[in-house]
Amino acid sequence: MAVPVDNLTKPTPASSTLRFAFGNVLAFFILLLIGVLAFSIRLFSVIKYESVIHEFDPYFNYRVTQFLTKNGIYDFWNWFDDRTWYPLGRVIGGTVYPGLTLTAGTIWKVLQSLNIPLSVETVCVFTAPVFSAFAAWATYLLTKEVKGTGAGLTAAVLLAMVPSYISRSVAGSYDNEAVAIFALIFTFYLYIKTLNTGSLFYATLNSIAYFYMVCSWGGYTFIINLIPMHVLLCIVTGRYSSRLYIAYAPLVVLGTLLAALVPVVGFNAVMTSEHFASFLVFIVIHVVALAYYIKGILSPKMFKVAATLVVSVGVVVCCAVVAVLVAVVASSPTKGWSGRSLSLLDPTYASKYIPIIASVSEHQPPTWPSYFMDLNVLAFLVPAGIIACFAPLSDASSFVILYLVMSVYFSGVMVRLMLVLAPAACIMSGIALSEAFDVFTRSIKFYISNLSEFLQTDAGDTLPGNNVSPQNEVLKNEKKEDTLKERPSRKNKKKEKENIEKPYVKSKTEKRPLVLPVEASFFALFLTVLLGGFYVVHSVWAAAEAYSAPSIVLTSHSHDGLHVFDDFREAYAWLSHNTEVDDKVASWWDYGYQTTAMANRTVIVDNNTWNNTHIATVGTAMSSPEKAGWEIFNSLDVKYVLVVFGGLVGYPSDDINKFLWMVRIGGGVFPHIKEPDYLRDGQYRIDSQATPTMLNSLMYKLSYFRFVETDGGKGYDRVRRTEIGKKYFKLTHFEEVFTTHHWMVRIYKLKPQKNRIRGKTKKSKSKTSPTTPRSGTVKKNPWH
Amino acid sequence: MGKSPTTKDDAQALFHSLRSAYSATPTNLKIIDLYVVFAVFIALIQVVYMAVVGSFPFNSFLSGVLSCVGTAVLAVCLRIQVNKENKEFKDLPPEHAFADFVLCNLVLHLVIMNFLG
Numbered sequence: 001m002a003v004p005v006d007n008l009t010k011p012t013p014a015s016s017t018l019r020f021a022f023g024n025v026l027a028f029f030i031l032l033l034i035g036v037l038a039f040s041i042r043l044f045s046v047i048k049y050e051s052v053i054h055e056f057d058p059y060f061n062y063r064v065t066q067f068l069t070k071n072g073i074y075d076f077w078n079w080f081d082d083r084t085w086y087p088l089g090r091v092i093g094g095t096v097y098p099g100l101t102l103t104a105g106t107i108w109k110v111l112q113s114l115n116i117p118l119s120v121e122t123v124c125v126f127t128a129p130v131f132s133a134f135a136a137w138a139t140y141l142l143t144k145e146v147k148g149t150g151a152g153l154t155a156a157v158l159l160a161m162v163p164s165y166i167s168r169s170v171a172g173s174y175d176n177e178a179v180a181i182f183a184l185i186f187t188f189y190l191y192i193k194t195l196n197t198g199s200l201f202y203a204t205l206n207s208i209a210y211f212y213m214v215c216s217w218g219g220y221t222f223i224i225n226l227i228p229m230h231v232l233l234c235i236v237t238g239r240y241s242s243r244l245y246i247a248y249a250p251l252v253v254l255g256t257l258l259a260a261l262v263p264v265v266g267f268n269a270v271m272t273s274e275h276f277a278s279f280l281v282f283i284v285i286h287v288v289a290l291a292y293y294i295k296g297i298l299s300p301k302m303f304k305v306a307a308t309l310v311v312s313v314g315v316v317v318c319c320a321v322v323a324v325l326v327a328v329v330a331s332s333p334t335k336g337w338s339g340r341s342l343s344l345l346d347p348t349y350a351s352k353y354i355p356i357i358a359s360v361s362e363h364q365p366p367t368w369p370s371y372f373m374d375l376n377v378l379a380f381l382v383p384a385g386i387i388a389c390f391a392p393l394s395d396a397s398s399f400v401i402l403y404l405v406m407s408v409y410f411s412g413v414m415v416r417l418m419l420v421l422a423p424a425a426c427i428m429s430g431i432a433l434s435e436a437f438d439v440f441t442r443s444i445k446f447y448i449s450n451l452s453e454f455l456q457t458d459a460g461d462t463l464p465g466n467n468v469s470p471q472n473e474v475l476k477n478e479k480k481e482d483t484l485k486e487r488p489s490r491k492n493k494k495k496e497k498e499n500i501e502k503p504y505v506k507s508k509t510e511k512r513p514l515v516l517p518v519e520a521s522f523f524a525l526f527l528t529v530l531l532g533g534f535y536v537v538h539s540v541w542a543a544a545e546a547y548s549a550p551s552i553v554l555t556s557h558s559h560d561g562l563h564v565f566d567d568f569r570e571a572y573a574w575l576s577h578n579t580e581v582d583d584k585v586a587s588w589w590d591y592g593y594q595t596t597a598m599a600n601r602t603v604i605v606d607n608n609t610w611n612n613t614h615i616a617t618v619g620t621a622m623s624s625p626e627k628a629g630w631e632i633f634n635s636l637d638v639k640y641v642l643v644v645f646g647g648l649v650g651y652p653s654d655d656i657n658k659f660l661w662m663v664r665i666g667g668g669v670f671p672h673i674k675e676p677d678y679l680r681d682g683q684y685r686i687d688s689q690a691t692p693t694m695l696n697s698l699m700y701k702l703s704y705f706r707f708v709e710t711d712g713g714k715g716y717d718r719v720r721r722t723e724i725g726k727k728y729f730k731l732t733h734f735e736e737v738f739t740t741h742h743w744m745v746r747i748y749k750l751k752p753q754k755n756r757i758r759g760k761t762k763k764s765k766s767k768t769s770p771t772t773p774r775s776g777t778v779k780k781n782p783w784h
Numbered sequence: 785m786g787k788s789p790t791t792k793d794d795a796q797a798l799f800h801s802l803r804s805a806y807s808a809t810p811t812n813l814k815i816i817d818l819y820v821v822f823a824v825f826i827a828l829i830q831v832v833y834m835a836v837v838g839s840f841p842f843n844s845f846l847s848g849v850l851s852c853v854g855t856a857v858l859a860v861c862l863r864i865q866v867n868k869e870n871k872e873f874k875d876l877p878p879e880h881a882f883a884d885f886v887l888c889n890l891v892l893h894l895v896i897m898n899f900l901g
Contacts, residue, residue: 203861204891242873245864249861253853253854257847267843298801298805
C-alpha cells in the first residue's frame with residue numbers, strides 16, 4: 001500500500017501510471033522470489049540426507065502413485081489391494097484421498113510427455129516444496145483481498161518460512177497436507193474474491209477449488225463448517241448483502257455435489273453431521289434473502305404485518321422441523337459425527353473410546369513451547385493483526401478473524417492441526433506488520449516532505465497548499481482507498497480525486513497528522529526489520545535442524561564423526577531379497593506402509609488403522625506368551641514377524657516403548673489382556689521387577705532375544721536405562737532370521753509345527769490347540 | 785390457530801400489497817422467477833417420488849434433486865445480478881451476468897451427468 005499513495009502528490013497521469021506499473025512489476029518479482037524461497041528452504045533434507053521419501057504415510061502415497069503411473073487411472077479407481085490388511089485387503093480406490101496422488105501423477109505424466117525423464121520418486125519428493133510456493137502465492141492473493149498488496153506480500157513471505165508449515169511440507173514429506181494447505185488457502189481466496197466482487201464466475205471457481213480440497217484431505221470439513229459460520233456471522237451482524245448469497249449458495253450446491261463425487265466421501269457429503277451446518281445455513285440464508293426481498297418491495301407498515309404473520313406461523317413450522325432433525329440425529333450413537341471429528345470437538349473423547357486415535361503422537365494436544373517453536377514471532381503479532389482487521393471491519397477481514405479463532409481452538413486440541421493455524425497466523429501477522437510499516441514510513445515521508453517544504457521557501461501561496469496536502473495523504477489514506485474502491489470503473493478517476501481533495505483540504509486543515517516523531521519511527525522501523533531477522537533465522541534453523549529428518553535414516557554425531565543408522569532400509573531390503581513374494585510379514589501398524597512400499601511384502605496391519613479388531617489381534621499376539629502369539633500369527637498365515645528395537649543404540653521410538661498401546665488396544669477387544677498385568681505398581685518396567693506376564697510376552701522375548709550377548713552379560717537397555725529382567729532365554733516357536741547392524745530391526749520366522757509330538761500329555765494339548773479358535777476366545781489362560 | 789378479524793384484514797391487505805408490488809417488476813425478472821418456481825416444483829416432485837418408491841439408487845436421487853436446486857439457486861443469482869434496482873451490480877452488463885450463469889450451469893450439469901450413474 002505504500003505505492004499508490006504517492007499518486008496524490010503527483011497528479012500527472014503518466015508518472016502515476018508509471019509508478020503503478022513499477023509497483024506491479026516489483027510485486028511480481030517479489031512474488032517470484034518468495035516462491036523460490038519457499039521452495040529452497042524445504043530442501044535441507046535432500047541436501048543433508050538424500051532425495052528420499054520420509055516417515056510412514058508418504059510411503060503409502062508413493063506406492064499408490066507408482067501404481068497410478070504404471071497402470072493408469074481406471075485401474076487406480078478400481079484397485080483392490082491384497083498386499084495389506086491380510087486377509088481382508090483394502091479397497092484403495094474408495095478409501096484414499098486421491099488429490100495428492102493424482103496431482104503428482106499428472107505432473108509426472110506432463111513431464112514425461114515433455115521428454116523430461118524424472119522418476120516418480122523425484123516427482124513425489126519435490127511435490128511438497130512446489131506446492132508450498134503456490135501456497136505462498138495464494139496467501140498473497142488472499143491477504144491482498146483483505147487488506148492490500150503490501151499486507152499480501154508480507155503475509156506471503158511469512159508463510160513461505162513459517163516452521164509449522166515447513167514441518168509438514170519438506171522435500172520428501174509426500175503427504176496430503178502438502179497440497180491440501182495450498183487448496184485450503186486458494187479456496188478461501190476465491191470465496192473472499194466472490195464475496196468482494198459478487199461474480200458468479202468466481203463462485204464457480206470457488207466450488208472447483210473446494211472440490212480439489214475435498215480430493216486432497218479429510219480436513220475439508222473445516223472449510224465446509226467455517227464458511228457457513230462466517231455467513232451466519234455476517235447475517236447476524238447485519239452485513240447481509242446479495243454478494244453474500246452469490247458467494248455462499250452456489251458453493252453449497254455445487255460443493256456438496258462435487259464432494260459426493262469423491263469416492264472416499266460419497267454419500268457422507270449429505271448424511272454426516274459434519275455437513276449439516278452448511279445445509280442449515282443454506283436454509284437460513286434463503287429465509288433471510290426472502291425477508292430482505294419482501295422488505296424491499298413492500299412499504300414499512302405492510303412489512304411489519306408480514307413479519308408478525310410469518311413469525312407466528314414460522315415458529316411452529318421451525319419447531320416441527322427442528323424436532324424431526326434432532327430425532328434423526330440423536331438416533332445414531334455418535335450423533336452423526338465421525339470419530340475423528342468428535343475427538344476434535346471433545347478432546348477427551350478419543351482417549352475414552354478410541355485408543356487408536358489417542359495413541360497417535362500427532363493427535364496429542366500441543367505444549368506451549370510448540371506454539372513458539374512453530375510460529376515464533378507470529379505468536380504475538382497475531383493479536384495486533386486482529387486489531388488491524390477491525391479498523392475497518394469488512395466482510396473479508398471478519399472472515400479472516402473467524403478463521404484465526406477457529407484454527408487456534410483446533411490447534412489447541414491436536415498438535416497436527418497447528419498446520420491449519422499457520423496460514424491464518426501468517427495473514428494476521430502480515431496485516432499487522434504491513435500496517436506498522438505504513439505508519440513508520442508515512443511518518444518518515446511526512447518528515448521528509450516537511451523538510452523539503454521548509455527548504456523551498458519561494459511561493460507563499462503554494463506553501464499552505466503543499467503543507468496541507470501531505471496532511472491529507474497522511475490522515476486519510478484509508479478513506480482514499482475506500483473512495484477508490486467505491487468507484488472502480490470510473491474513467492476520469494483523477495478528476496474525481498481532485499474534486500474530493502478540495503473539500504478534504506478545507507475540512508482537514510486544522511487536524512494534526514497522525515504521524516510519529518521521526519526518530520521514533522526510524523528506530524521502530526529498525527526494530528521491526530530486526531524482528532523479521534529473528535524470524536528468518538529461527539525458521540531456517542527449524543527447517544534445517546528440527547524438521548528435515550527423514551526418520552527412515554537416523555544420524556548421530558559422536559567424537560569420531562557422523563554415524564548413519566540405515567537399519568530400516570537394511571531390514572526391508574533383506575526382506576525383499578530373502579523371502580518369497582507371497583510371504584506375510586506381521587509387525588505393529590506403524591511400519592505397514594513402509595513394509596509394503598519398500599519390502600514389497602504383504603502385511604497384516606498398516607497405518608491406515610481402519611480395522612480396530614485386526615490391529616487388536618496383532619496387539620494381543622504381541623502381548624501374549626510365545627505359544628499363544630505363534631498360534632495367532634499362524635492363523636493369519638504369517639511367516640515373518642518384524643520388531644523394532646532401540647535398546648542398543650538408544651532409539652526411543654521402538655516397539656517396547658509402544659508396547660503399552662498394544663496392550664491397551666488388544667485389551668479393548670480381547671478382554672483377557674489386562675493392562676495392570678503388565679505393570680508393576682502402576683509402573684511400566686522391563687527390568688527384574690517386571691511382572692511375569694511382561695517378561696513372558698512375545699514382544700519382550702522378540703526384542704531382547706540374545707541381547708545380553710551385545711554387552712557381555714549385562715543386557716543394559718539404553719532407552720529404558722536399566723538392565724533387562726530376563727536375560728537368558730530360548731525361543732521355542734520363533735527363530736531369528738535377521739537383525740540389522742545396530743539391532744534396530746529384528747526379523748523372526750515362525751517355526752513350522754512339529755511333525756511328531758513326544759509324550760502323551762503333549763499329545764492331548766496338541767489336540768486341543770488346532771481346534772481352539774484364535775486365542776481371543778480361549779477361556780483359560782494356559783500360561784499362568 | 786384462530787385468526788381475529790383484524791389479522792385477517794391485515795393478511796388480505798398484505799396479500800394485495802404484495803401482489804401489486806410484485807406486478808411492478810419487469811418481465812424478464814418475472815420469467816426468471818417462474819423458472820425458479822418451476823425448478824423447485826420439479827425438485828419437490830422428485831422428493832415425493834423418492835418417498836413413494838424408495839431411495840435406491842441414492843446417487844441418482846441426489847443428483848436429480850441437487851440439479852433442480854442448483855439451477856434454482858443459479859437463476860436467483862442471475863436475477864440478483866440483472867435486477868436494475870440492485871446498486872451493487874450497476875456496472876455489470878446483463879450479458880456478462882448471463883454468460884456467468886451459463887458457465888456455472890455447464891459446470892453443474894457436467895457434475896450431475898457424472899454423478900447420475
